[in-house]
Amino acid sequence: MVFVLSNSQPAFQSGLRSSELQSLHKRRRYELLASYRGTSFAETQNLCLSASKPDKSRQIQPFEEPSVLFKTAASVDTSGGLTSISSKNSSVLQANRQDQRYKTLARYRGISLVEKRQTSSVQLQDTPRIQLLGKRKRLSDVDHENSDFPSAAKRLRLSEGTPQQKRPTMIRLKGRRKGTDSGPKSVSEPPKTASTIKSEQPRTPVIWIIGSSYIRRGEEAAQRQFGTNFGLRAKVQWFGKGGMRWGGVLPRFYSEAPTHGPPDILVVHAGGNDLGLVSPVELASQIQKDLSHLHKDFPEMRIAFSAINERQSWRYGRPGRINSNRKQVNSLLRRAVRSFGGLVIEHPELRFFNNTLFLPDRVHFSKRGNSLFLGSIHSVLEKILAQRCNT
Structure with missing residues (x-):
């Protein structure tokens, strides 16, 4: 039997009872959970049936995003209903999260996904999360000093106990702005080679x-x-x-x-x-x-x-x-x-x-x-x- 729901007709005019609508919503929910977790429909249905009965005050609609379903699944896990989920499914979820994090960090740091995966785990754990809201921000634009998640380089310096080096002073070679120091500044000149001597000759x-x-x-x-x-x-x-x-x-x-x-x-x-x-x-x-x-x-x-x-x-x-x-x-x-x-x-x-x-x-x-x-x-x-x- 195939049921077709029309947005222009109420539920009581379509000839469907509330129990049938609830079963359709539940089946749709199982399908979305199965596609998001990468498991079969039967396995997802058995896991959800074996779990404790969820809160009926909140019903998941068929048009909700996978992020909402993921939060619902997480709430079921904390309630103890899905504590029997296999370690294989848990590792798949963790791998998906980590892979998504790799892609986000690689895109905003301007490197490839393979290079990002080859970085140290300490650097990945210490990198602050970025909420991609409104305008896209680069990782270099994040204020690590005021953030609760300091950068990996800063935490390594603090752990080693080495003092932070000051940034080198930029020297304007052509002219000088008003209000700047007029004291002597030493500029290290590179040794002259044959190519530099040739370039200094008049063209x-x-x-x-x-x-x-x-x-x-x-x-x-x-x-x-x-x-x-x-x-x-x-x-x-x-x-x-x-x-x-x-x-x-x-x-x-x-x-x-x-x-x-x-x-x-x-x-x-x-x-x-x-x-x-x-x-x-x-x-x-x-x-x-x-x-x-x-x-x-x-x-x-x-x-x-x-x-x-x-x-x-x-x-x-x-x-x-x-x-x-x-x-x-x-x-x-x-x-x-x-x-x-x-x-x-x-x-x-x-x-x-x-x-x-x-x-x-x-x-x-x-x-x-x-x-x-x-x-x-x-x-x-x-x-x-x-x-x-x-x-």
């Missing part, structure tokens, strides 16, 4: 040169004229691309920065391919905005803008009109870069009417033109490095 400056085809062609010419690293006591890296407009400078910089790291000195030669496509005021404003953005992101980086050089031929307009726009852009940037401590590299010797400075395409430099172009950049970089050494 080699890093220089990036980003630009259009003038930079791409100038890298090979600089190798022949000045040697490696532009003949400077620094690490020079060239990032040139033919036809680069100003809009490609920042993407190239931020694409190389995660790999190589930001440089100490940045030289940019670009913007000439934009003349004729945008107005000189708009181009100068965009260059100033992007260079200021770089200075804001990397304030320790020195920025040098290489002025737009003259050409014999321009792609997007007549040479006279484009040359006038070029002068206007360079003039605006001379004043703009001073706002963030930058500078402009001038190329006064590169004049468009000197045919010996240009190739037959009337745009790129010849060997002599590259020598003058790179010489201007080299002399400015030498001055910047000298200022860094003096400071």
